[in-house]
Amino acid sequence: MEPEVLEELMTAVLIGGLICFMAFIVWDLAKKSKAGRFGTAILFFALGLGVLGFIIKVVVTAFLPY
Numbered sequence: 001m002e003p004e005v006l007e008e009l010m011t012a013v014l015i016g017g018l019i020c021f022m023a024f025i026v027w028d029l030a031k032k033s034k035a036g037r038f039g040t041a042i043l044f045f046a047l048g049l050g051v052l053g054f055i056i057k058v059v060v061t062a063f064l065p066y
């Protein structure tokens with residue numbers, strides 16, 4: 001396997017794992033702080049914007065010519 005392909009694959013896998021871990025942290029934070037439904041939704045919305053930014057970056061860089 002080429003090193004570039006391995007790096008690309010591991011970046012996607014590890015960033016995905018990090019996103020899942022951050023979702024767990026936000027869920028735990030909302031639960032411990034008794035944020036309620038609206039507070040939990042706001043917390044996950046903020047996390048979702050960060051994830052959306054990463055996905056947009058991946059899509060844009062995939063379509064850019066080298």
